[in-house]
Amino acid sequence: MDSYIERINSFIKNLDKETLLALSNISSERKFKKGDLLLSENEICRKSYLILHGIARKYYLNDGKEVTTELYFENDLAVSFESYTLQQSSKEYIEALTDITVSITFYEAFQEAKIKYPKLLALDLMFAEYYGMWLENRLFQFHTMSATDRYLDLIKKSPHIVQFVPLTIIASYLGISLETLSRIRAKI
Amino acid sequence: MDSYIERINSFIKNLDKETLLALSNISSERKFKKGDLLLSENEICRKSYLILHGIARKYYLNDGKEVTTELYFENDLAVSFESYTLQQSSKEYIEALTDITVSITFYEAFQEAKIKYPKLLALDLMFAEYYGMWLENRLFQFHTMSATDRYLDLIKKSPHIVQFVPLTIIASYLGISLETLSRIRAKI
DNA sequence: ATTTTTATTTGACATAAGTCAAATTTCTTG
DNA sequence: CAAGAAATTTGACTTATGTCAAATAAAAAT
Numbered sequence: 456m457d458s459y460i461e462r463i464n465s466f467i468k469n470l471d472k473e474t475l476l477a478l479s480n481i482s483s484e485r486k487f488k489k490g491d492l493l494l495s496e497n498e499i500c501r502k503s504y505l506i507l508h509g510i511a512r513k514y515y516l517n518d519g520k521e522v523t524t525e526l527y528f529e530n531d532l533a534v535s536f537e538s539y540t541l542q543q544s545s546k547e548y549i550e551a552l553t554d555i556t557v558s559i560t561f562y563e564a565f566q567e568a569k570i571k572y573p574k575l576l577a578l579d580l581m582f583a584e585y586y587g588m589w590l591e592n593r594l595f596q597f598h599t600m601s602a603t604d605r606y607l608d609l610i611k612k613s614p615h616i617v618q619f620v621p622l623t624i625i626a627s628y629l630g631i632s633l634e635t636l637s638r639i640r641a642k643i
Numbered sequence: 644m645d646s647y648i649e650r651i652n653s654f655i656k657n658l659d660k661e662t663l664l665a666l667s668n669i670s671s672e673r674k675f676k677k678g679d680l681l682l683s684e685n686e687i688c689r690k691s692y693l694i695l696h697g698i699a700r701k702y703y704l705n706d707g708k709e710v711t712t713e714l715y716f717e718n719d720l721a722v723s724f725e726s727y728t729l730q731q732s733s734k735e736y737i738e739a740l741t742d743i744t745v746s747i748t749f750y751e752a753f754q755e756a757k758i759k760y761p762k763l764l765a766l767d768l769m770f771a772e773y774y775g776m777w778l779e780n781r782l783f784q785f786h787t788m789s790a791t792d793r794y795l796d797l798i799k800k801s802p803h804i805v806q807f808v809p810l811t812i813i814a815s816y817l818g819i820s821l822e823t824l825s826r827i828r829a830k831i
Numbered sequence: 832a833t834t835t836t837t838a839t840t841t842g843a844c845a846t847a848a849g850t851c852a853a854a855t856t857t858c859t860t861g
Numbered sequence: 862c863a864a865g866a867a868a869t870t871t872g873a874c875t876t877a878t879g880t881c882a883a884a885t886a887a888a889a890a891t
Contacts, residue, residue, distance in 0.1 A: 456725060517787050524779075524786070536779060537644060540772045573761040580764065583771035584728045590778035591712075591724060597785035598712070598818045599705050602848070622869065630786045635848055637870050790878070810839065820879055825840050 456588050460530075463581045474572045481564035487551040493533065494549040500538035501562045506531050509555030510619055514627070515547045523628040526552075526620065528613070532582060533557075552620060602631045603639050644776050648718075651769045662760045669752035675739040681721065682737040688726035689750045694719050697743030698807055702815070703735045711816040714740075714808065716801070720770060721745070740808060790819045791827050 470478070484507070487493060493511065494500050504511070504527075511527040513535060524547065527533045538545035539562060569576040596605050606629055610617060616625065626636040658666070672695070675681060682688050684704065692699070692715075699715040701723060712735065715721045726733035727750060757764040784793050794817055798805060804813065814824040 456729065459729065522787055524782070536772075537776050540776065541644065541647065569765075573764060576761060576764050576768065577757075580768045580771060583768060583775055584724075587771055587775050587778060588725050588728065590775060590782060594712070594778060594782050594785065597782065599710055621867095632849055633869075634850080634871085638848090641870075809837095821839075822841085822880080823878055826878090829840075 456592070459581075459585050459588065463578070463585065466578060466581065470574055470578075474574050477568050477572050478560075478575065481568055482558050482560045484556065484558055487555050487557065489551055489553050491551045492548055493551065493557070494535055494538075494545055494547065496546060496548055497544045498538075499542055500535040500545050501542070502534075502559050503539065503562070503565070504533040504549070505558040505560070506533060507556040507558055510552040511549060511555055512552055512620075512624060512628075513547050513549050514624075521624075521627055522630075523624050526613070526616070526624075526628060536586065552624070597630060602629060602635055603642075605629050605631075606636065606639050607643075644780070647769075647773050647776065651766070651773065654766060654769065658762055658766075662762050665756050665760050666748075666763065669756055670746050670748045672744065672746055675743050675745065677739055677741050679739045680736055681739065681745070682723055682726075682733055682735065684734060684736055685732045686726075687730055688723040688733050689730070690722075690747050691727065691750070691753070692721040692737070693746040693748070694721060695744040695746055698740040699737060699743055700740055700808075700812060700816075701735050701737050702812075709812075709815055710818075711812050714801070714804070714812075714816060724774065740812070785818060790817060790823055791830075793817050793819075794824065794827050795831075 467475075482505075487509075493502075493504055496516065506527045506529055508529060511533055512523050513525040513527070513533065514521045514523040516522070525533075533549050535545040535547040535549065537543070538547065542562065565575070565579075569579060596608065600608070606625075609625070609629065622636055622640075623633050626633045629636065631639075655663075670693075675697075681690075681692055681699065694715045694717055696717060699721055700711050701713040701715070701721065702709045702711040704710070713721075721737050723733040723735040723737065725731070726735065730750065753763070753767075757767060784796065788796070794813075797813070797817065810824055810828075811821050814821045817824065819827075
């Protein structure tokens, strides 16, 4: 399933010139500073953010408490999926955890481009499929793995994470309390 | 987000005749009996099953124990997403929980049709988007809700479920033990 | 209908993880 | 570098849920 990213990348690389140009014409680069919000609750997610450099996260508030749903690293695509797809107001925030550089693509422009360039439609489908598989895997972890195993899996896949992301955020990403995470780490 | 199904259905309804014909040409109806497996572990999921009538489920084995990942009712689309998308061998089973009637569409034929009829590509994207939103919602439940609340939510959305689906399966779908589910039900 | 099998409930106890408070460590910032 | 703020750890205790075994209840088969 990880190989799917490579398939997506090679698909992009092999796009014809017009399609590539169309894509780059509707994208632009921008920087954000640590702590900046790329998206807030109640806003409509009208842009997708491809992380070029740095770390970001997505979270929502559940009775006042932040619940982190995704961590973004280089080459990840950050959007609030439901808000972006339905163009409805978002329940989620997207926040820069470090200074970041992103490539922004507007929803509206991408929608139009997809009509003119069906390969972009195919690309969009690949992104959605990848996200679906990622979600299935994450669901599997919540469905069947203990907090300890979820943590171990996380640091196996992203060993560097602990240096850059505060434990509060990691705990909430794992769906456990900060104290439990601290105890898990103490045991290992 | 539930309204998205209506949007998909009206999208299908409004498809041009050729596209609709192409779609119906690669689909066929079939019946299965209660207990039949539509897909087994280690098979490649080469078909999608639109449930026309009856109930089915998807599950995998986790050290010998069945973990139900999805329950399918009328108009739901049953596939093992990762196996279908990557055309790799499946970790999941799909099983008829009652006698069912389904509309089968072959992966290969649908892939070809998508090239010729970009609207089918758009339709496929909508299916993937819907599944993504469904998964996000399910993840939200595991991430933040208690077993009791997950159960209450389930019977709110599918009140009939308890009459047709054994509690063992419901418990595994909710990610709790059969005994815990029994106690939750006793309290309410 | 009676038996056998399967599904569900109940009891007693074990374990994972949460909560609240306090202590300690680490990071910021003047 | 010192002082204050923020992040992390630790302790004591609570709560949710799991496990194993046994008891019922319901369904299927003879």
